Amino acid sequence: MADVAVQHSVPAAYEPSLFGTYSKKIGMWLFLLSDSLTFGALLYAYSYGRISTPNWPTPFHSSSIMNATFMTAFLLTSSLTMVLAVRASVFGHMKAVRGWLLATMACGAAFVVLHGREWSHLISEGLTLPVFPAVPGAETSKEFADVTKTVPQFPATFFGLTAMHMLHVTLGVVYLGVVALRRTFVPILLGLWLVAWLATPAYSPFHYGAHVLLIAAVVVSIILWLKPKVYDSSDIEVAGLYWHFVDLVWMFIFPLVYLMSTRII
């Protein structure tokens, strides 16, 4: 019917991006926006449970708070090292980038390990979910066992919120590992999975949780196969956005879950 006359220009002539930045960065910001609603829903569920429960328990002793403070310190330090990694990447010092990324991952891993230790401790003391098997030979503290019995919302929200955050930190470490080491990281990840799986006793939730690393290894392998490219400074920056977000979420969870439920105050 109609004759089609198209006026074409040179390739890649686009309107300037609305936010004056590259697509990957916008994509990550959008993901973080969505993820903040995911966490928002969890925090809402926590607040809902807490407000609707009379006599919300405050069982955390100074040992838990000390531990959580160290965890927080590790996470804050990791944000600093992440900033240094981004800064090094701007100057093109890729070797320094890798070093700072590995430091960030080490801090993140330390956070997860400390958190795992805290979980195991609380579970053995009797703060537990119905499905967690009993810890053999544990000295159950009456207080935590009472909390579990009278306010099941307490362990549910505690384990639910912190598990979701721990998952984000773990995936963040994997993410940074892929950015820093790419293919070399896959065998390391598989090694970490084996260690986490075999080194935890069968009654520990981490025995099963370790399989997250196996799933991550599979997904990472697929992504590296689909996009086998060298990462540049923009990828470091985008990874940094994710890492800082995970850090920021902890800044909500730490006071809400720990500080507001502590015995010291």
Next chain:
Amino acid sequence: MATTAHVHAHAAPQGFIRKYIFSLDHKVIGLQYYFLALTAVFVGMFLSLLMRIHLIWPTAQLPLIGEIKPETYLSLLTMHGTIMVFFVLTTAPQGGFGNYFLPIQIGAPDMAFPVLNMLSFWTTFVAFLVLIAAFFVAGGAPLHGWTGYAPLSALSNSGPGEQLGADLWITSIALFCVASLMGALNFITTTLDLRAKGMTLMRLPLTVWAWFITAILGLLAFGVLLSAGILLLLDRNLGTSFYVPLVVVNGQLMGHKGGSPLLWQHLFWFFGHPEVYIAILPGMGVASQLLSTFSRKPIFGYRAMVYAIVAIGLLGFMVWGHHMFMSGMSPYSAFAFSLMTMSIGVPSAIKTFNWLGTLWGAKIRLHSPMLFAIGFVSLFVSGGLSGPFLAQPVLDIPLHDTYFVVGHFHLIMGVAAIFGIFGATYYWFPKMFGRMMDENLARIHFVITLVGTYAIFMPMHYLGMAGQTRRYSQFTEVAYQTKLLPLQTFMSYAAFITIGAQLIFLFNLFWSMWKGAKASDNPWEATTLEWTTATPPPHDNFGGLTPVVNHGPYEYNVPGVSKDYVMQTDPASAPAH
């Protein structure tokens, strides 16, 4: 920071698997979504057929299936709703047509993140398989409705389908959330970053605006549903009590306590109400596009249309409480939710009046896409008018658990959106497959579907006002409900005919793919960018080039121009208005 080039020049793939299965091309992914939705819609329609049969012949022995038990009816209802809302109304207009035409309409070679695009389709596909698997596990499909209200959905001994079937249902929904999140951020980034030179925001076709706002809604809503689903899985499998209060099931005290079923409703409907707009906004975009094109007039009030879409999207997040008037709500909250809900009527009315303004005094070309666009407006108005009734707590409380609500949401969200999908199919089929669909079959399809739709869903309003309860599997045993059976019988027969008519569409679709008349590059004499490129479009949409846009999307019958339309890519010298 300077913007960098955004070209995602992945080469045209070779080999069947990379070209058609794990394709990175947004057009192939769009078709994959479309055919997934097509499969889903026939599954969902078959389930509704079984429901309609059971409602009027509750003890009928069906071949292969046997007699439908009351609990099976609830499973059918659940799966019909879930399949239709997620895998049809969300998948076809956004995943299907949005994927195929959003990049082309803005002059982009592909989506911003092609790999993510592929992953989001395949995640949706797996989610669909997981959902269908629920039919075949012990206990069968869940019976907690598409809204999955706790504690019914949170306890595995609360009903026959609530064992593994319910876990599969939640897993499917969670996977669908992840897939939709990936899709949504891809759509938004593409629209922000990959618009061709001259394609300013106020030159975007209204379809693009609709897909864009829909993607924002999806981005913000699905994350919440994901959390809600995870907590539900924890309740079911780890023994937590987020949604379960102290409850006795079959005389047995459950181990849960302290949770609140209202928490689920809040989280679910915070997602659920935007989801309604996720389903209908793309239909609005398509209707605007088609009404303007076939009226040969600029869309009436383009800017108002854009602002109305944005306003509907924004208000959509503030009204979830109107689904919960029945659940026990402070009258103050109910008042606030009611007021917000009523105010959605304003942008909706703006859209409707602008559609009518577009049609006013036009020399309308009544091709099949246009018929469905007019049908869309008709259904949107008919379904929308019952909205203000339900928005008021005093009226909602007697009407909420009746067929009135079923009629309301099927007209406005279900069939109106389906008409958008049909209109889009008839309109873009020539571009997608290079052939025209048969016009006569399309008209027969349209007439039967429109009349049939009204015949099925209008009586529901009367049934509702007469007090007929929804979700009941049979009315033969209740005296006052039995009197309404003749109307139910009429609706069932209307449904059989309407469902049968969809086979005409199916035949037309596949027959035209191979046997239809060859289509030219711009058979409808439309102005947007997809009609400037070859049919079907080449791998990178514009043959390695990027179009330059000089005009708005709806410049029809511009004074002083010899043709009755100005392509968006026509030279700027043609007068703009």
